[in-house]
Amino acid sequence: MNAPMTAGYNFAYLDEQTKRMIRRAILKAIAIPGYQVPFASREMPMPYGWGTGGVQVTAAVIGEHDVLKVIDQGSDDTTNAVSIRKFFARTAGVATTTSTADATVIQTRHRIPEAPLTEDQILVYQVPIPEPLRFLEPRETETRTMHALEEYGLMHVKLYEDIARHGHIATTYAYPVKVNGRYLMDASPTPKFDNPKMHLSPALQLFGAGREKRIYALPPYTQVVSLDFEDHPFEVNRFDKPCALCAAHGVYLDEVVLDDRGGRMFVCSDTDFCETRRAEGHRGEMLADTPADGGAA
Amino acid sequence: MYVAVKGGERAIDNAHRLLDHARRGDPAVPEITPAQIDEQLALAVDRVMAEGSLYDRDLAALAIKQSRGDLIEAIFLVRAFRTTLPRFGASEPVDSGAMRIERRVSATYKDLPGGQVLGPTFDYTHRLVDFALAAGVSPPEPATAGQGEAIDAPHVTGLLDDEGLIEVNPGAQADHPVGDLTREPLEFPAGRDLRLQNLARGDEGFLLALGYSTQRGFGRTHPFVGEIRFGEVEVAFTPEELGFPVSLGRVALTECEMVTQFAGTAEVAPQFTRGYGLVFGQSERKAMSMALVDRALRTREFGEDVVAPAQDEEFVLSHSDNVQATGFVEHLKLPHYVDFQAELGLVRQLRREHAERAAAKASDAAAHREAAE
Amino acid sequence: MSAALSTTLSAGFERPVFDAQAVFRCVMMAMARPGLIRTLTVAVKPPGRMAPAAAALALAMCDFESPVWLDDALAADPAVAEFLRFHTGAPIVADPRKASFAFLADGAEMPPLDCFALGSPEYPDRSTTLVIGVDWIDTESGWRLAGPGVNGQTRFSAGPLPHDFLGRLSDNRGLFPRGVDLVFVHGDRVAAIPRSTVVEK
Secondary structure, eight states, rough: OBBOTTTTSSTBBOOOOHHHHHHHHHHHHHHSSOEEEEEEOOOSSSSTSHHHHHHHHHHHHHHOOOOEEETTTSSSSSSSHHHHHHHHHHTTTOOOOOOOTSEEEEEEESSOOOOOOTOOOEEEEEESSOOOTTOOOOOHHHHHHHHHTTOOOHHHHHHHHHHHHSSSSOOBSSSEEEETTTEEOOOOOOOOOGGGHHOSSSSSEEEEEETTTEEEEEEOOEEEEEEOOTBOOOOOOOOOOOOOTTOOSSSSEEEEOOOSSSSSSEESHHHHHHHHHHHTTTOOGGTTSSEEEEEEE | OOOOOOHHHHHHHHHHHHHHHHHHTTSSOOOHHHHHHHSSSSSHHHHHHHEEEEEEEOHHHHHHHTTTHHHHHHHHHHHHHHHOOOOOOOOOOOOOOEEEEEEEEEEOEEEEEEOOOOOOTTOOOOOOOOOHHHHOOEEEEEETTTTTTTOOOOHHHHHHHHTTOOOOOOOOTTSSOOOOTTTSSSSOOOOHHHHHHHHHHHHHHHHHHEEEHHHHTTTTTOOOEEEEEEEEEEEEEETTOOSSOOOEEEEEEEEEEEEEEEEEEESSEEEEEEEEEEESOOOOHHEEEEEEEEHHHTGGTTTTTOOSSGEEEEEEEOOOOOHHHHHHHHHGGOOHHHHHHHHHHHHHHHHHHHHHHOOOOHHHHHHHHHHHH | OOOGGOOTOOOOSSSHHHHHHHHHHHHHHHSSSOOOOEEOOOOOOOTTTOOOOHHHHHHHOOTTTTTTTEEEHHTTTTHHHHHHHHOOOBBBOGGGGOEEEEESOOOGGOOOOGGGGOOOSTTSSSEEEEEEEEEEEEEEEEEEEEEOSSSSSSEEEEEEEEHHHHHHHHHHHHHHTOEEEEEEETTTTEEOOOOEEEOOO
């Protein structure tokens, strides 16, 4: 549904000069996949660290005919997702949806939807720390040189130290990727489960880090390889059980604590995916006894 | 049956209503007005203007009311409003030498042209809670001699400069306009213009702690307060179509000029160096801290090694902004359960493997014992 | 101000906010999918020899913070500079190395690509985007494109362009991540070859 717009502000909040500045940065980001383009991030009417980069990218990209979906942790209903969706409904008057298939622009924090994306969709990531090397080398002056020289040995050493200590690579989210054989890129704090979805995705993927003032991008059909070693190949997070609500296998699950006696259930983190499956009649163990037509909440 | 949590939107709306209610407090107590805040909590307004980097007393006062007195929240409101304002250009540099001085002290000379003017200061108040204030008081008329009048008070550093005792301030460079970190992403190394802008917007507490650390030996600068002055200066702007400056009004500023560690080489005779602080409104703590940190950040310029936090440009400039800092620290309260789930899975797996290894070791040991027996 | 303008000044966008967004999206998707042709849905009456799509791109992307360079064919016609200055406020520079955007109407006579800003290894984004007017764009035959944004392989040709243009593109790719990005415009059609694209015969 299209919502009435808030008077007194430009379409999608940002002034046109700011949008042009961001749009120029996006063009460069697309032309240099995985490279972090500095941009003059503006102070947004929401806190830094809460999606200001993603919001600025979305505001620069979105048009009057777009349909926007906003998710946080895979869900449309988490408070920050609700808040950002409302912001665009108010300032841009655009249509919003919770359906992945119906959306043309999807802004996300920490997840990539389970349903495959298409060439007609744009995925906008909210990124807190865009620099994959930042926790190994806190200085921008140093990491910038490392990227220029394609000197990524530090990251391999870090991953290898994990293996030496734990027997595994101990990075489970924000897992580093190499883009088109050149730039080391932070996949944003999505679980590494989602990394393979970035590889050769038909959708354009844009990443915005507001506080750190960086934009980067993956054009559609771009090689995105998660770092690994021959004897320790990259593996995604695995779950022992299917979703307790829709019985889906091979999806990312949230652990829900049911009681204080160790009771747990695992349900889809992607709420739209789960609801769609339940509407199609799939039933997980927690819903096994309910009718197929709409017992799901 | 399990039902997923829904209703985020209603929860947010309800939280906002509750916030409005909490802001108003007990309706039996009269509601505060921005004018009261402006007049009676003027230093809070000054801080919000300074770190919000927008000189607008009414807006800052309203922001303080809206934020329930949370000054960083008020600064945030002012910043977010500032971003939406159109820009006409940059003013002419203000002339703090022509300030209508309300307060002016120097720690380097006992007396000097223009004199020492104590002005409105807490400095020599005894910090005894004034219970009479609780009931409200009408203070006696102030002694006004010299207050707010144009005193001819040349800069102390100018007096030193006349003797060549202090480094010369660089003049304006037409081919290098002053940068603006709100329009361009900050890059390192940053020029002093951008560093000073960053510090002027920076968090008072952060700068205070850094300035303090230089005094305790983490990047010592041997500072002397050449001068602190507070008062109003005129702001002039040259519109493109007129070609000459017109006055826009006056702003209140606090300026601190630190006279710091002398430097010299075989070629250049020793001279004192400078640290500079300038903030909106009356805030000597901030202006002094800024001057200390400014000088500390010039370490490399004087061929010294960067060894202390206050000298580390990337560290200081990247962490001085309280709107950025509070956003990122507080974002930790947003849901992170997807990432936490990933960590949970790994830690469980590592513990399982650890237990298996321990069990294997124990059974090996048992087998050895049996074999030995 | 208006007295100084010639009466022939072409109009800008009819709906500036929405038209700029529509043009940007079109250019963005062209850059994201090298070699694929996008057609603008916004009609702009261009000045002089500028292609409608080039004029629309200028209106959507350029302003006082993005210096513009014009090739001889466009620089010779004061209507072009007047259009850009009036509608975008972009400074027009003589040195192509200082340009964020370069607009060319005469592709066959274009200067070497390394005359433009190529960026540095630390900041490869500080480079020129070339907007080249051509007489035809073809995706049925021509060079083979591969790389980010290309699903397998695609074909592309445009012209007229210098006879050694393929070599120039290959040299530009060799500079990666430095280099220039190319946008070809014909009428209201747009296609791009960013620096990341591998172009072969």
